[in-house]
Amino acid sequence: MNSSELSAVLPAVYNYLGFRGIGKTEETDRLIADCIEKLETKIQFNYLYKFYDSPPPFLDKEPYRSFLSGSRGVILSATTLGAGVDRYISRLFRVDMTEAAVTDACASALLERMADDYEKTIAPDLSYRFCPGYGGSSVDDLRPLFEELKPEKIGIYLGETCFMLPAKSMAGVIAVGKSAKKSCRGCFMAGSCEYLKEGRKCYVSEKKQ
Amino acid sequence: MLRFGEKTVVFDGGFGSELEKRGLTGTPEDLNIDAPEIVKEIHLSYAAADAVTTNTFGLNPIKYHGKYSLREVAEKAVENARAAKKPVFFDVGPTGMLIEPTGPLGFEQAYECYRELAEATKDLPDGYILETFSDLYELKAAILAFKDVTSLPLIASMTFDKTGRTLSGASPEIVANTLEGLGVTALGINCSLGPRELLPTVERLLRAATLPVIVQPNRGLPKLKDGKTVYEMPAEEFYREAEKMVEMGVSIIGGCCGTDPEIISLLARLSGREVKKRPVAPVTAINSGSRLVIIDGVKICGERLNPTGKKALKEALLAEDYDYLIDEAIRQQEAGADMLDLNCGLPQIDEKRIMLGAVKKIQELCDLPLQLDSSDPEAIEAAARAYNGIPLINSVNGERDVMERIFPIAKKYGAVVLGLTMDKNGVPKTARERVEIAKRIISTAESFGIPRHKIMIDTLVLTASAEQPLVRVTLEALSEVRKLGVKTALGVSNVSFGLPNRPLINRVFLSAAMERGLNMPIMNPLDGEMSGAVAAYRVLSCEDENAADYIALYRDFTPSGSASVGAKKPAETSAESLYDCVKLGLKSKVAELAKEEISRRGALGTVNDVLIKALDEVGRLYEQGKLFLPQLISSAEAAKTAFAEVTRSLPAGTSSKGRVVLATVMGDVHDIGKNIVKVVIQSYGWEVKDLGRDVPPEKVLEAVKTFRPDAVGLSALMTTTVPSMEKTIKLLKENGCTAKIFVGGAVLNAETAEKIGADYYTPDALAMAKKLDEVFGK
Numbered sequence: 003m004n005s006s007e008l009s010a011v012l013p014a015v016y017n018y019l020g021f022r023g024i025g026k027t028e029e030t031d032r033l034i035a036d037c038i039e040k041l042e043t044k045i046q047f048n049y050l051y052k053f054y055d056s057p058p059p060f061l062d063k064e065p066y067r068s069f070l071s072g073s074r075g076v077i078l079s080a081t082t083l084g085a086g087v088d089r090y091i092s093r094l095f096r097v098d099m100t101e102a103a104v105t106d107a108c109a110s111a112l113l114e115r116m117a118d119d120y121e122k123t124i125a126p127d128l129s130y131r132f133c134p135g136y137g138g139s140s141v142d143d144l145r146p147l148f149e150e151l152k153p154e155k156i157g158i159y160l161g162e163t164c165f166m167l168p169a170k171s172m173a174g175v176i177a178v179g180k181s182a183k184k185s186c187r188g189c190f191m192a193g194s195c196e197y198l199k200e201g202r203k204c205y206v207s208e209k210k211q
Numbered sequence: 212m213l214r215f216g217e218k219t220v221v222f223d224g225g226f227g228s229e230l231e232k233r234g235l236t237g238t239p240e241d242l243n244i245d246a247p248e249i250v251k252e253i254h255l256s257y258a259a260a261d262a263v264t265t266n267t268f269g270l271n272p273i274k275y276h277g278k279y280s281l282r283e284v285a286e287k288a289v290e291n292a293r294a295a296k297k298p299v300f301f302d303v304g305p306t307g308m309l310i311e312p313t314g315p316l317g318f319e320q321a322y323e324c325y326r327e328l329a330e331a332t333k334d335l336p337d338g339y340i341l342e343t344f345s346d347l348y349e350l351k352a353a354i355l356a357f358k359d360v361t362s363l364p365l366i367a368s369m370t371f372d373k374t375g376r377t378l379s380g381a382s383p384e385i386v387a388n389t390l391e392g393l394g395v396t397a398l399g400i401n402c403s404l405g406p407r408e409l410l411p412t413v414e415r416l417l418r419a420a421t422l423p424v425i426v427q428p429n430r431g432l433p434k435l436k437d438g439k440t441v442y443e444m445p446a447e448e449f450y451r452e453a454e455k456m457v458e459m460g461v462s463i464i465g466g467c468c469g470t471d472p473e474i475i476s477l478l479a480r481l482s483g484r485e486v487k488k489r490p491v492a493p494v495t496a497i498n499s500g501s502r503l504v505i506i507d508g509v510k511i512c513g514e515r516l517n518p519t520g521k522k523a524l525k526e527a528l529l530a531e532d533y534d535y536l537i538d539e540a541i542r543q544q545e546a547g548a549d550m551l552d553l554n555c556g557l558p559q560i561d562e563k564r565i566m567l568g569a570v571k572k573i574q575e576l577c578d579l580p581l582q583l584d585s586s587d588p589e590a591i592e593a594a595a596r597a598y599n600g601i602p603l604i605n606s607v608n609g610e611r612d613v614m615e616r617i618f619p620i621a622k623k624y625g626a627v628v629l630g631l632t633m634d635k636n637g638v639p640k641t642a643r644e645r646v647e648i649a650k651r652i653i654s655t656a657e658s659f660g661i662p663r664h665k666i667m668i669d670t671l672v673l674t675a676s677a678e679q680p681l682v683r684v685t686l687e688a689l690s691e692v693r694k695l696g697v698k699t700a701l702g703v704s705n706v707s708f709g710l711p712n713r714p715l716i717n718r719v720f721l722s723a724a725m726e727r728g729l730n731m732p733i734m735n736p737l738d739g740e741m742s743g744a745v746a747a748y749r750v751l752s753c754e755d756e757n758a759a760d761y762i763a764l765y766r767d768f769t770p771s772g773s774a775s776v777g778a779k780k781p782a783e784t785s786a787e788s789l790y791d792c793v794k795l796g797l798k799s800k801v802a803e804l805a806k807e808e809i810s811r812r813g814a815l816g817t818v819n820d821v822l823i824k825a826l827d828e829v830g831r832l833y834e835q836g837k838l839f840l841p842q843l844i845s846s847a848e849a850a851k852t853a854f855a856e857v858t859r860s861l862p863a864g865t866s867s868k869g870r871v872v873l874a875t876v877m878g879d880v881h882d883i884g885k886n887i888v889k890v891v892i893q894s895y896g897w898e899v900k901d902l903g904r905d906v907p908p909e910k911v912l913e914a915v916k917t918f919r920p921d922a923v924g925l926s927a928l929m930t931t932t933v934p935s936m937e938k939t940i941k942l943l944k945e946n947g948c949t950a951k952i953f954v955g956g957a958v959l960n961a962e963t964a965e966k967i968g969a970d971y972y973t974p975d976a977l978a979m980a981k982k983l984d985e986v987f988g989k
Contacts, residue, residue, distance in 0.1 A: 016839075019839055019840045019841060020839050020840050021839045021840075030841060030842075033841065046372060046374060046376060046378065046380065048372060048378070052440070053435045084378065084380070085313055085378065085379055085380065086380040086501065088313065089313075089380075089501075089575075089576065089578075091883075092575075092576055093541060093576045093577070095886050096537065096538055096541050096576065097541060097545065098848075099844045099847070099848050099886070099887070099890045100796070100841050100844045100845045100848065102883075102886070103840055103841060103844050103883065103886075103887060104841050106883050107840075135929075135930070140930075141929060141930060141931055142931070154307055156378065157345055157378035157379070159308070159309040159314055161315070161878065161880070162878060163878030163879065163929060163931040163932050163935065164929065164931050165878070165879060165880050165881070165929060165931075165932075167309055167313055167314060167880065168313065169880060169881060
């Protein structure tokens with residue numbers, strides 16, 4: 003990762019680490035850069051998607067209806083950094099807790115970033131990824147999404163309680179031909195969100211529309 | 212019959228896409244019975260191929276949920292495929308479940324699943340093709356199952372991504388070593404990508420595999436067109452790429468997603484061509500699921516997972532404390548070991564069960580290949596079977612009955628075997644006699660179908676203090692054994708028993724042995740002098756090209772500094788006091804400074820006047836947002852190290868504030884928060900029993916009964932796992948648990964915590980540490 007790519011991903015890493023504006027040091031920057039360099043050798047990024055002219059039946063309800071209204075199609079997507087990253091982070095927790103926690107945050111930030119970059123190659127007019135669990139939707143909607151998309155092909159599996167394996171994976175819904183921004187409105191965490199209490203958000207950057 | 216490896220064989224192409232073209236939907240396997248004429252028509256359309264595969268990709272007891280029995284579908288599927296009048300290979304796909312340790316599917320469950328399928332089909336086809344597997348461990352279970360039931364040809368094929376790895380992280384070389392070891396007929400690649408993108412991976416596989424290689428690519432990369440996935444690579448182009456592969460030495464060629472009868476008819480032009488001979492030299496290699504070690508030059512085998520003379524390891528094995536073993540494995544890996552010896556032999560334990568547990572736990576987090584070290588064949592077999600890769604078995608000797616017990620296990624699981632040059636008469640006193648035993652071991656192995664490159668020889672080190680003249684005999688035998696074309700091993704540090712300054716003797720002996728051709732010193736990799744000698748020898752013998760590894764290892768070396776290997780972290784900022792070290796999270800000096808403080812202030816003075824004050828300051832800065840998570844964790848880790856020194860200085864059981872059981876509840880695998888809580892509350896002086904993640908309520912209850920904690924901390928990250936947390940709390944309370952129950956995690960708040968019966972909700976690790984102190988008046 004070159005320095006400009008690193009600078010682009012740093013804010014998200016700091017955000018995941020709960021950075022609140024003070025206390026950031028050059029040492030932490032170096033630690034993050036070091037963690038990313040090692041992490042990159044473990045990443046097996048995979049992305050799978052399927053396009054639909056009209057939404058599959060499980061999306062025919064709120065909040066998906068509102069999210070997709072005015073779009074000219076919908077994409078179901080799933081993406082992962084691969085099982086090697088999970089193993090690597092688990093191992094780090096036994097070697098160096100600090101490095102493990104920072105690497106975990108870097109992995110989350112890189113997954114978002116790599117998925118954003120990949121989506122730009124699909125089409126220029128995509129919304130952000132709306133993942134089941136966001137905005138009042140139920141995480142249980144991952145089940146029909148997995149039925150449709152079959153992300154097992156790229157090594158993502160859904161557990162009984164709807165956790166994804168590998169852990170550094172995402173699955174979501176993208177509106178095609180529609181600009182939609184992430185928002186805290188309707189998020190199930192809105193009432194108790196630590197980020198909101200501090201006037202921050204859990205996400206950093208919007209994909210350019 | 213087909214002559215794999217001699218004449219090029221053409222297999223058929225995509226089946227699902229052909230069904231789709233004909234408008235057929237539903238469970239594809241059921242169509243064998245519901246629409247046999249159409250299925251036959253597709254098989255017939257592929258009759259230009261030399262072999263066809265059945266429409267049974269999803270037919271296994273775990274994945275198939277259709278209307279019929281396995282046998283009913285299999286019979287019809289083979290009958291339909293016979294319409295092409297070509298040899299029929301029964302198509303077997305993965306279960307669709309993620310296998311352990313990451314997923315819920317047990318290795319033996321996977322084995323049973325495929326065994327049931329093998330039993331139901333063994334009299335039907337002309338061979339089997341296991342394809343589109345993305346996890347080598349699941350494929351191993353399937354291969355073992357089919358080989359236990361049938362001797363029909365067995366082809367095994369995996370998917371690789373564009374980086375040249377399977378989804379579980381195995382390289383082509385690892386796949387080749389494992390599948391050849393397991394004794395398949397042919398191995399290869401299918402699906403994944405188009406032929407052009409697969410070419411580099413195919414090249415690597417051809418360089419690594421001695422067996423015939425099969426390749427069945429997709430028809431290029433898929434494109435989205437009108438909402439549908441389409442493969443548009445022109446048939447002629449696919450053919451040209453396939454022809455290149457055959458010219459490189461691929462023996463069996465066919466197609467996967469998007470390929471059709473037109474493509475297979477073109478590929479038929481390649482049928483019967485002489486297969487290009489590939490000069491692949493067999494290597495002595497062992498591998499885990501994601502790391503291959505070719506035993507050439509000098510490779511270090513870490514010896515520290517052997518209880519002989521190690522009290523703490525003995526206790527860990529007796530208590531089945533696998534965490535201790537994992538930590539020891541990781542420490543050796545960090546110190547530069549290439550592989551690890553694992554010995555669980557203690558008179559009081561069920562060695563088979565413990566060895567099996569240790570293998571499963573270690574391979575979960577440490578990817579170094581294992582040497583399975585036991586005198587109990589049952590323990591060796593259990594471990595070799597559960598091992599995700601190709602292990603080294605330690606050991607056989609010149610005794611016939613020992614070889615007869617071990618070699619069949621090595622053959623079945625593809626293991627490399629270490630042979631000791633001794634027999635019922637003991638260790639011979641001459642090199643000639645030791646070499647004779649080595650020859651006997653090699654020839655006996657060959658009679659069991661185990662090739663020479665799968666054998667290593669240990670010419671046995673005796674102690675210089677008791678058997679001084681025999682030290683040279685060991686080395687002479689070593690040189691001679693190398694001439695037999697096998698690799699060598701020695702338990703190096705045996706040489707110095709009973710002598711002062713053992714490291715010096717060990718190091719000189721190691722250097723002499725390496726020069727005589729020692730490939731695998733079994734030694735302590737944490738001994739910097741020994742590991743350093745290996746690193747230096749690798750430079751002098753040109754194994755470490757341009758001394759790259761050596762320079763990386765000693766870049767920060769100063770003549771006055773320690774020569775320890777593995778301590779590669781840059782120097783930390785200097786800090787003079789224990790207080791500063793904890794506050795700044797500087798771990799390296801903490802133990803030393805803590806000892807000084809304890810001698811000056813006493814244990815309690817150190818805790819109250821230094822550690823608590825430093826932690827309070829860190830906590831205050833964290834709450835103010837002047838420190839953030841990494842710094843908090845670093846401080847906690849530093850404090851934890853200091854507390855360990857305090858504990859060591861006090862009588863057992865008097866230093867801890869109390870006990871806490873921690874668990875991420877069943878159904879939830881997100882444990883980073885719980886892990887951070889663990890280190891922070893440990894840094895505050897609490898003793899923690901960490902049950903891990905996805906922990907069933909019953910296991911929490913069991914831990915509460917045995918560990919008798921003051922508090923239980925439960926975490927959950929997902930809304931879907933809050934009910935699991937509630938169930939756990941209910942079970943604890945119903946069983947009279949008096950420990951206070953703390954909950955935390957992203958989806959919880961004080962209100963939810965109260966609703967599900969928890970005593971306390973704490974939003975983060977520091978809050979829990981403080982709450983514990985408050986509740987228990989510490």
